[in-house]
Amino acid sequence: MVTFQFVPFDSIAKLNSRKRVNKLLRIVKNNKIVILEGRLTPEEEAHLIERTMAEISHPRFSGIELGRIEYSQKYKGWDAVKHKLASMLVGERRGLTVIGPATIIDKIVNNPSQFQLFMK
Amino acid sequence: MSVRGKQVVTSFIKSLLHKISFGTLFAKKKSVKLGLYGPPNGGKSTLANRITNDWLGEDMSSVSNVEHETREIIIREQIIIKGKKGKELSFNLVDTPGISTRIDYEDFMKKGMKRTEAKKRAKEATKGVIESIKWLDDMDSVVVVLDSTKDPYSQVNITIIGNLQARKIPVLIVANKIDLKRSNMELIKAAFPQYEVFGISAKYGTNIEEFYEKLIEFST
Numbered sequence: 001m002v003t004f005q006f007v008p009f010d011s012i013a014k015l016n017s018r019k020r021v022n023k024l025l026r027i028v029k030n031n032k033i034v035i036l037e038g039r040l041t042p043e044e045e046a047h048l049i050e051r052t053m054a055e056i057s058h059p060r061f062s063g064i065e066l067g068r069i070e071y072s073q074k075y076k077g078w079d080a081v082k083h084k085l086a087s088m089l090v091g092e093r094r095g096l097t098v099i100g101p102a103t104i105i106d107k108i109v110n111n112p113s114q115f116q117l118f119m120k
Numbered sequence: 121m122s123v124r125g126k127q128v129v130t131s132f133i134k135s136l137l138h139k140i141s142f143g144t145l146f147a148k149k150k151s152v153k154l155g156l157y158g159p160p161n162g163g164k165s166t167l168a169n170r171i172t173n174d175w176l177g178e179d180m181s182s183v184s185n186v187e188h189e190t191r192e193i194i195i196r197e198q199i200i201i202k203g204k205k206g207k208e209l210s211f212n213l214v215d216t217p218g219i220s221t222r223i224d225y226e227d228f229m230k231k232g233m234k235r236t237e238a239k240k241r242a243k244e245a246t247k248g249v250i251e252s253i254k255w256l257d258d259m260d261s262v263v264v265v266l267d268s269t270k271d272p273y274s275q276v277n278i279t280i281i282g283n284l285q286a287r288k289i290p291v292l293i294v295a296n297k298i299d300l301k302r303s304n305m306e307l308i309k310a311a312f313p314q315y316e317v318f319g320i321s322a323k324y325g326t327n328i329e330e331f332y333e334k335l336i337e338f339s340t
């Protein structure tokens with residue numbers, strides 16, 4: 001059985017980057033697949049990889065698989081400005097980020113047209 | 121002390137002072153760091169060796185078909201490459217450990233390593249990934265080396281390029297291994313449309329002269 005845990009953006013919006021990453025990694029280390037509403041910044045992704053590397057311990061935790069489901073519709077005009085500002089302040093709320101333990105996910109393939117999760 | 125002795129001492133002190141001031145002068149002039157980044161096995165070290173062989177006549181890194189061969193940052197200082205139009209580029213070349221999100225020692229055992237050796241390699245590899253990420257901030261420009269036979273839409277590629285973009289570090293993407301039949305440079309171009317993508321074979325030297333020209337153009 002595989003458990004998915006949905007993490008609404010509001011539950012991480014007020015956390016700093018370090019706490020965001022820790023919160024997500026804790027769920028993944030409990031053998032659940034995180035479905036995060038929105039996206040991490042590139043720096044948060046890099047930090048997540050660093051934390052992951054530091055915590056790898058065989059056989060329980062051998063790392064993570066990451067993927068994203070993009071939200072393709074674009075805002076226009078004033079809405080685009082507002083959205084840009086909001087995403088700079090609190091982060092990108094659109095799209096989904098998938099983070100799962102490498103012990104249960106073999107690989108994630110995501111290109112613009114599809115998202116595939118290969119289980120072990 | 122004799123007059124002669126004094127002269128020797130003063131000239132020694134003078135040359136020492138000269139060396140010190142010269143030294144600080146050089147310390148101020150920051151050397152340009154060109155980093156090779158990418159996922160494991162893309163051919164970073166093969167390209168690093170190609171560059172140092174062409175311009176210094178020696179290897180700098182170890183190459184292997186087993187992932188995470190490079191597990192520490194390797195720097196070769198003072199490489200000067202000369203372009204066709206007489207332009208020069210001087211830099212310190214930084215070969216980095218491949219960045220990945222998962223490391224399992226059993227994967228190394230499948231490649232024929234003994235358990236203890238595989239475990240050691242895995243441990244070192246995790247540290248190498250952290251080191252690569254930490255060094256991102258130090259780079260002046262980066263060549264991202266991707267295996268053009270592989271899916272370019274991997275999260276690691278997106279994270280690396282996203283971080284370079286966020287740090288405003290100039291990026292040149294190399295589509296490596298174009299000698300292989302399954303190579304698909306167009307897919308890399310489609311995945312990263314805002315970047316320049318340059319196809320090479322680091323192993324066989326295909327397009328390498330053009331790559332040096334590109335490097336000079338992109339870094340100067």
Ligand SMILES: Nc1nc2c(ncn2[C@@H]2O[C@H](COP(=O)(O)OP(=O)(O)OP(=O)(O)O)[C@@H](O)[C@H]2O)c(=O)[nH]1
Nearest residue numbers: 161162163164165166184188189190218321322323
């Ligand atoms: N066919 C082909 N093979 C290549 C080419 N460049 C590298 N390789 C092979 O790809 C494998 C990995 O090369 P490396 O240079 O060690 O890769 P790396 O990116 O440094 O890998 P890590 O150190 O693990 O991050 C080796 O078996 C190389 O011989 C190329 O242009 N063509």
Ligand SMILES: [Mg+2]
Nearest residue numbers: 164165189190
């Ligand atoms: Mg290497």
